Amino acid sequence: MGNKILKNLEDNDHPSLGPTLYGLKLWGMWQPKRGFSSFIYNLVHISAIMFVFSQYVELWIIRSDLEAALRNLSITMLSSVCVVKAGTFVLWQKDWKYIFDYVSSLEKNEINKNETVTCKTIKEYIAYSKKVTYVYWCLVTATVFGVIIAPVASFISSANDEQMNNNCTKGYPEIMSSWVPFDKTHGIGYLAMILEQTLICFYGGGIVANYDSNAVVLMSFFFGQLKLLKLNCERAFEESSGVDSHEYINKIRKCHEHHSNLVK
Template identity: 30%
Template sequence: MIKNFLNTLEDPERPLLGPNYKFLIKMGMLFPKNKLGRFFFYFLPHPVAVITAAATFELYCVRTDLNTVLNNLKFSTLGLVILAKVKIFIFGQERWRKIIEYVTEADKYERLTCDEIRGRIIEKYTKFGRLVTYIHVVMTGLTFIAITASPMLLYSSKTLRNNIRNGTAPFPHIVSMWTPFDKNQFPGIVILITYQTLGALWATGFMPACDSIILVTMLFFGGKLELLRERSKQMLGTDGKGISDEAANRITGELHDAHVLLMEHMKMLNTIVSPVMFTYVFVCSLMICASMFQVVNATTTFEKFILLQYLIFAIAQLFLFCWFSSELQRKNELVMLGPYECQWWAANARQRKNVMILAGQFSKVFIFTAGPFSNLSLELFVSVVKGAYSFYTLLRD
């Protein structure tokens, strides 16, 4: 049954980005052409904005309760990241469509012209892309269940229910946020729980749709670099007899243009993602720090489990972005070896000159960034985790 469901997400016209593209369409991140649909999807993320703003305002109201402050801080900063990601889709529609179409067409071309070696590269990044996408869906789904179920499980305690009735304890909401009505009495409780659940449900759908399309696109860029290296190895023939000048010019020209186009779309993706990653790196430090402090100070096993799951999700998300970026940088540096691995010794002086020009083009390395201050890499991930732990020790002491 699960296999049949996953097959429905596939798209023959988009062999790599099929599930990711459908997720974006369903979540309204790629606006439809009709005005009514655009209007609906434009306002769909607004509950998250309202919850984020109300939770941020509530920080001042609950400033004497450290645990509530940390809990609100996690959700308000997470909401800030979600809104930043929404912004890159709302205001970057045309650029996203260009990137998606480029990835789709370039991937289809590689599949139609691949040999056995390149076929294995394509199969590898396709399977890995599916794995990344579905892991994101599972992780966010579990986080949604944990976050929304937590208040109900806490409410199952008879002691807490009695304290709520006599006014000595507030009702356990998903996140404490300011409201213009009494949120601890009916019908305010029902209204707030429904509103927060709908906001969390939308965020649960949006997060894997947004993150997976970015990661799978980066994965394809890395795969494309590997494919360019393999094509470069064969550009002057494979039998040691060389090829004609006309064929050599055509092949080297195609490889040169393919690399230029790839670099152009890598820069375009970085322009979109870099500001969001800068926000996320800053926010992630606070989220990890707050979650670590709450895990250590949690009094029940259930609380520890929920907080630990949230902590693992935050760390895993940042790690994936940094690791994919580092892998892409490594493959970017290795692609220039392709021209030197071809049978240049069987070529004439003119063809060797083209090989050197192509090697010069391939030597251009592009690095994804997290804002204007840092490269998106594993070194950045280690620095963020170390910084979060330093904040935690300071908070603990």
């Protein structure tokens, strides 16, 4: 069943970028078609930015408590990185579209040539990038659940010790430190805060997982293409004898064009 799910993430139009484009689209960073869905996704991104702003407000409020402030700052920096990644990806949508179109069109053209060495090289780096992507997604998912569950586990273990030693109670834990315009220490306010922070954790985890895995896939693409360019150059010189000069120059021109497009 797992293989079937992973198979559904693949896209023939995007040989290596299929899974990452699916994830980027699911988390609202890749928006090839503007519409109501884009509006909703951008509203989510803006809400995440407002949450990060509330973290900085809370940081200012608790600045006198050094331990709490440092703990807040460490999480706030990670949150800031997440919203910057999401925001810049959406703002630079045209540039990303140009890169994705180039990567996918080049791979499809080379695969359609049905040349053994070329297809083997492409399949090797595509398989590698997919393995890294899926493993990294699992790692980020485990991290997100760990971040959500860790405060509760810490609260349960420490509360028992304090009640035994001091006969006192401890406040309910927060997943992250953020400011809200209501009482967040108990009741509905606390539940609302936990729900908000849980959703933010999944949002941030998805942003990091998809943005970073997309970078790895693109680096794997360039590595594979440079390797393929090297092989094509070697074959061009090996086949120079007995080859028409015009055909030989045309092969060199194609290698040069390939290299120029990669480093552009």
